[in-house]
Amino acid sequence: MLAGGQSLVQLLKFRRCRPSALVDINGIPGLDAIERRDGELHVGALVRQQALLDDPQVAESWPLLREAAGFVGYPETRRRGTLAGSLAFAAPWAELTAAAVALDAQLDICSAAGQRSLAAREFFRGPGETALGDGELIVAVRFPAPAPGTGAAFHEVSVRHRDYAQVAAAAQVSPDGHGELVLLCVAPTPHRVDVSEALTRDDAIADLLGRLDPLDDVEASASYRQRVAPVLARRALRDAAERAHRRAPA
Amino acid sequence: MSVGRLEGIEQHPAAARIATETALKEAGRRWVGKSMNRVEDPRLLRGEGRYIDDITLPGMAHAAVLRSPHAHARIVSIDISRAERLPGVIKVLTGADVAATAAPLPSFGAGPIIQDMIAVEKVRHYGETVAAVVAEDRYIAEDACDLIEVQYEPLPVVLDPFAAQREDAPRVHEKLGSNVAYERTFTFGDVDGEFAAAEHVVRAELNWPRSTGMPMDTNGAIGDYDRGTGVVTIYANSMSFTYFHWLIAGSLKIPASKLKVVPVAAGGSFGSKFFMHKVPTFAGWLSMATGRPVKFIEDRITHIASNDHCGSDRFYDAELAFDADGTLRALRIDCVDDYGAYLQFGTGTHGNGLSQIVGPYRIGHVQYSLHAVLTNKNQQGAYRGFGAEVSNWMLERLVDMAARELGMDRIELRRRNLIAPDQFPYRTPTGNIYDSGNYPAVLDRLLELADYEHWVAERDKARTEGRHLGIGVVASNERSVFSSTEFWFWFDQPDFTPTASPESASLQIDPTGQIVVTLHSQAQWGNSPETVVAQVVAEEFDVDPTSVVVTYADSQHALPGTGPGGSRYTVMVSGAVAGAATQVKEKIKRIAAHQLEANENDLQFRDGGIEVAGSPDQRLALADVALSAYMFRLDLPADLESGLAAQSTYDHPLTTVPSEDRSDLGIFYPFVGHAWHLAVVEVDVETGKLEFLHYCAVHDAGTVVNPKTLTGQIIGGTIQGLGSALYEEYRYDEQGRLRNETFEHYHLPSSLDVPTMTVAHQETPSPYTPYGIKGAGEGGRMLTPAILSAAIEDALEPYGVRVTSLPITAEQIVAWAAAPAGGDAR
Amino acid sequence: MSQRVPVHVEVNGRGYDREVEPRRTLADFLREDLGLKGTHVACEHGFCGNCNVLLDGAAIRSCLMFAVQAGGRSVETVESLAGSDGELDELQLAFTEHHALQCGFCTPAMLLTAKQFLRENPGVTDARRIREAINGVICRCTGYQQIVAAIAAVAQAQQTAHSIRIETAPPVRVAQDTR
Known part of the structure; x- marks a missing residue:
């Protein structure tokens, strides 16, 4: 097709x-x-x-x-x-x-x-x-449609700009504090993470992502992906939350 | 020798133009030194570059190859019957056909290391050609490759160049009896004594992995066999065909006189089309086998997996001896180089490094041991720098380590050891000389241009904020214009000891007054041969450079030539053109003096004509002189013959023979430029990604012929070096299969991954070359790996990192940041 | 695979009717069937962009598209840029003036990709945005700097010629802007 x-x-x-x-x-x-x-x-x-x-x-x-x-x-x-x-x-x-x-x-x-x-x-x-x-x-x-005022962020690392993702994190946070986080290349399929706790506690991400099963390929090793996934997750959630805050009606 | 004019600063075009014009006036030149648009450009901009795949011959067939999926395997059987039956297939050929009708490919390597166009009996690397199909079109040829059934008996694979040296290692070439193709130690000076006496020694194990030039236009050729005359015509985008077309004829088992190689413009080379013989030979052979014109263009996978032109793949154990005051005393280097499955250039890439092994420093004593090892990988060839870029990285790594050991500023340590302006010509320990230079001036210019102090303050401030800025400052020399002794001085009893690497030009002024220059080696491939020729001709005759016509001879008509390589072309072609111009000018002067009844010594070339100095009305246009030279014999001085043409062959102007005992390698790469780069990077230690904050380069390549194009060469080379430093690497799996055989996973720098550079040119003319030019095509790549190593190391200072291997990947950076002070090994 | 199907494509303003194998790529169609050799194929897999042409005004990979898919549509190749007498257009002149090409192999794709950028973003001289626009075309010779300068010079000239006011909104964020 x-x-x-x-x-x-x-x-x-x-x-x-x-x-x-x-x-x-x-x-x-x-x-x-x-x-x-x-x-x-x-x-x-x-x-x-x-x-x-x-x-x-x-x-x-x-x-x-x-x-x-x-x-x-x-x-x-x-x-x-x-x-x-x-x-x-x-x-x-x-x-x-x-x-x-x-x-x-x-x-x-x-x-x-x-x-x-x-x-x-x-x-x-x-x-x-x-x-x-x-x-x-x-x-x-x-x-x-996400709730009005939802903030979103997508963070990715790749060998060069616009190469295949080594790791990527998609996050969105609604004004009422509900979050979604999906990671790429840390599991065989897009990996959805329950982030209810992570939005309130900074170190929760690391705990949450402690045991991933990342891909290991020519673009990146599993250990690199394991190390970087929490970083991108944290940054994506942070940015999404900030944007939700900015977009929220006063 | 005049020293020190500055110009060409990128960001101030007006200032650069004024500086250029001033300098041209000082030098009394109008065209050599002027930033001019390339005369090659218009056709390329219109899409009329006529690259090899753009050429179609009547009745032309197309070839595709079947590649080996194994790195090392015996070919048990090949069944081509299904492929032969596919409609549109003309012929299917295998190693048996090669063995029956062709001789092995040419090689400068010693010993029984035989390479054939198609693997005979066994394959020695992944991607090696196992069979070829000639068909009516390329689609069918590739379909037919899928129908060929090959039975392999996989053999044990040897990939690690250390394991390969063991007695029990599988042999890449059984007849060689070992995988060590060559070993030798050169000692120049009292190295042991210096190491014993020195107050400090740093030692490092360093690894530089194989990558490749990777032009956008792959290697390609069209063979066209004419049974009537027996002439095999081969159109090819191979450079330097004049130098070795007779070797191709040998592989085809035909007399050299029956081979006509026609040069075709290449879409990039970067060394990879230098001595590129396999593809043209193959196309010629396929045409002989089928009686049809046959085009073979490597597809990208074939190019990556089997181009025969990987760069160096080296493991150094290197030591530098020095004193507490920073005096660098001696180098001791032990290098294992993984050459892959064949050895076409012998160990020339190490000969090259020995031309400037001490860099710009007064290091008086050098020991250099080489172990050239064969493994089941695509073989090495030429890649911008030809090994000298690797040794420069090694040297600059050692110097940075020495500075750290002494707690001395890296720039100060380097400055203390720079060869001084009054020491030129400078004889290096290996015997090669550096012709001229003013190294401190280049350094000073860089520090000023780059605003070094500002960036030091920025870095220090960032560090207090927990950010990771790093500054790299490195130097390099750039040897230019090779002499062929570098290919054989390794051997005590070499089989073949060439000492010539000439370049030729023919210059004719036709009866209409048109100046036509014919070149005798490869056509345009990204450099500017026609623009250089136009500038030299304009300089000599005072004509409009855009009026000069440049053509290329084929190998049946070519005078001696060597082609671009080792940053030689601009110097050599200028010498050849100037030589031919001088002869033609003499004849014009004789004719003009005769016809104007003037004294030859009073005549000058001016604005497309020749005239009596001070009396511009006593003048003949070149067209008038030309017409009488061709058509009015009786108007010429009685001793002159008709016509207005000359040819000139220019030999290497300064080369000497190595001594018998090789304690002195002779002069073999003497026109030596010099450069400094400064880079500022910011490292994200959580992801390992880099951002360039600043990049400055100052190069001294002697007299600059065309500042605009030289700047282009510097930037392009620097960015290629960036790829080598940060991500380009052949990645074989444990079975020797290439994991990144397409651009999907072999990454070249893109527009978003590279810094914007500030470039300036310093000019210290060579006393030995035409106009004082030095070659400069490779310089950029000689610095980037060293500068990025230094800058990243500086950025990661809090982690105690030592960069000892390339590429410096994000993975590596993240691992370093996660485990501080463990940075020595990958 | 040998049955052929008819296709009508407009290339550089001229209509062509040909019969092609369904699997023939647009790049091969342009090069081999129409003889327009200015479109260059470097990687064949869609990663390098050297085969870019404009399809209905927008740059696409001609190696990843079948000729039959271009049926009824309009294609522009590098051959459309210069005048009939070979006179270079403004962008081509800027490329030579700024030494934005060395071997010339990626140049046709670079020109066409830049052409679209300049049509859609007249007067935009911002280097970052230009680098984003040409990011899909790999040049192995130049290091891109002089290409960016050439495109910016044409954009600058557009500003002067048309008194264009430049919007300063930031571009779409691209990969690795992860901070």
């Missing part, structure tokens, strides 16, 4: 993937809408990653999505690559998977057999593995 092709075509070129057929969905009408529906942000399967940076509604109400999108690839690849494709590809370093989990996104999945919805929090099964079955396609991703 070909939408943006920024990951799939790479795989074809590496000859790691040799499909007998490739279906280009770019011609299907109605999949390219990004809009607010019933309080949710509805992102069609053909919405490019760059749209998440350009859309004023996203900037206003889903700041975490925008923050995360800023770390995805390069401008040229963001103009082709899609949000849905990034989730379906499920690379362990994919920033948008963290945002989807943190924001409790719902995926609308379609196949010849019918349609179903699945929470992003249930969707990821491992690096490159998802709950998507044969013949299934994500047609839309829906994001519930």
Whole structure:
């Protein structure tokens, strides 16, 4: 299934993937809408990653999505690559998977057999593995709106700017003090952390993240990821909380 | 010798221009020394660069290669039948075909270390070519590679160059009987005596890992065999083909006269296309095998895994002896270099380092031991610096350690040991000389330009705030214009002892007055050969440099040439062009004196013509002289022949033969520039990431031909060195498979990862070269690894860190910060 | 894989109708089928950006897109920049003036990527924003500094020519701005 092709075509070129057929969905009408529906942000399967940076509604109400999108690839690849494709590809370093989990996104999945919805929090099964079955396609991703005034922050380290994340932390904090934290590359799937305590106690993060199971690959070792994850988590939560404070109505 | 004019300061273009014009006037030159736009640029800017993959010949087929997935394995069998049956496939070839029809690839290495275009019997590194497919298009050729079935018998892999030296280690080349290709200790001076007498010694184990030049344009060639004449034409983006095309002919088993190498512009080299012979030979052979023109362009994976041009991969055990007053006395160096599976340049990369092993310092005694070891990795070749960048990093690391041991300021320690301006030409312990220099002036200029005191205050203030700022200040010399003795002086009884590395130029003024210069080695590859030629011609004839036409001879028509490499081209081509120009000018003067009835000595070249000095109405345009030279024989002086052309071959102007006992390696790299860099970084010790706060560089490359392009070379080289220092590294797994064989994981510096530099040029002309030029293409990369090591070490001062290996990764920094004072080993 | 499909693409203002294999990349289509050799392929995997062209005005990787996907759309390549007589445009002139190219291999992609930036952000001379815009194009020769200077010089000229007022809002934060 070909939408943006920024990951799939790479795989074809590496000859790691040799499909007998490739279906280009770019011609299907109605999949390219990004809009607010019933309080949710509805992102069609053909919405490019760059749209998440350009859309004023996203900037206003889903700041975490925008923050995360800023770390995805390069401008040229963001103009082709899609949000849905990034989730379906499920690379362990994919920033948008963290945002989807943190924001409790719902995926609308379609196949010849019918349609179903699945929470992003249930969707990821491992690096490159998802709950998507044969013949299934994500047609839309829906994001519930965070509470007004929610602050968000995304922190990432990579070898160079915009390389694959060595570690990343997506955080958002609502004005009433509810926090979400999702880390990348410290587990086989986006790693959601219960941060209720961490928001009140500074050293709680280190305790909380004491026993991760980070990836170990050519970009970074597990031990580096273990060391840096709490740092990014702390910084992301701090920034998100500060922004929530700033955004909160007086 | 005139010393000390300054110009080209990046941030003050107006000041730089005035300084340049003033200096040009002082030197009496109009064009050599002027910042000018490159004449190569317009075609490149229009996308008309005509790189190798842009060339299409009628009936051309395309080749792809099957790479070995094993680092070391016997090839048991290869089944090509399925691949051969794929529609569009023309021919599938294997090592058996190579063994039957071709000779091994050329090599300067000693002993039975044989490399073939396609592995014969066994593969010795991951990615080595096992089979080739020639097909109607590249897509089909790659499809067919997938259909080739190879049975391998994996052999034990040897990757660690220390383990490789053991008696029981698996052999990379059985016939060699050992993985140690070469060992030797050179001793220059009384090293043991100096170490015994010195008041202090620092010793360090240092590791520099393999990386590569990684041009954007990979190696490529098109072979075109003409059965009628028997001539094999090879279009290739290989540099220096004139120097070795006869060796390619040897591999193809054809007479050199039947080989025509046509130079094609390269999209970058950085050394990796120097003596690049495998790909052109391969394309020529494929064309002979198929009777079709065949294009072979390395894809990125082939280039990374099998380009034969990795940089050094060294382990040093190095010592520096010095006294309490800071006097540096002697160096003792033991180096294990992991050359990989083959040894095409012998140990030339260490010969190179020996040309400036003492750097800019008065160190009088040196011992240098080398163990050149073979392992199952992609072999070394040339990479900007050719080994001297590594030895400079090693030396500057030792000097920083000495300063720390003495509690002496690092700059002060260096300053005390700099060779003084009145000591040139300076003979170094190895026998090589440094022609000229004013090292303290370069240092002073840097400290002023970089506002050193300000940054020291900033660093100290940051430290009190718990931030980690670090300053690096390092020096380097930059040897230029190699002599070929560096490839063989290692051996007592070398098989082949070349001493020539010439460059040639032909200069013709055609009947219309157009000046055409033909060069006899590789075309443009990122340097500015045509602009340099245009400037020299403009200087000699006083013509508009943009009017000069530059062409390139193919190997059947080429005069002796060596090509760019070892920062030699600008010096050598200037000498060749100036030589040809002098002959043509003499003839013009004879003709003009005859026709104007003037004295030759009163004539001067001016504004596209020749005229009697002081009487501009007594004048002939060059076009008039040219037309009569070609068409009006009877208007010429009686002893002159028709035509207006000359050719000139310029040899290395200062090179001597090594002594029999090799206690004196002779003069082999004598035009020596000098540079200082200063960098300020801030380190985030929690993530290991760096930010550049400041970067300044001052280089002295003798007379600057074109300040703008020289600045470009310095910045580009510096940023390449940044990659080597911070992330570039070949990363093999335990089985010797390359883990970063694409740009997905082999990272090159991007626009957001690099500092903005301030660059200034100091000029101490060489007394031995045309116009006093020294080569300068490699200098930047000679400093960055040393300066980033120093700056990061300074930033991490509270943790007692010692940077002893590269790249300095975020992982390493975080580990250091987590475990203070454990910084010696990785 | 040999069956071919028709495709119509507008390239540099001219319509082309060709039949191509579905797997043919846009880069190969431009280079081999249309003979526009100014688009250069360096890594083939979408990491280096040397193959960037403008698709409907926006830079994309031509090595990661199939030619058939460009059907009915408009492509601009480096060949569109200079005048028909070869006269360099303002950006090309700035590149030579600032020595923003050495080997020239990444130059077409760099020019096109900068072109889009200058169209969408006229007058923006901020080095950081320029570096972000060209971050997806790898240059191995220059170290980028002179490229940034060339683009900024054109932006400066835009300011003067059009009396553009420069907004000073900070750009989107990029990776590793983690403090």
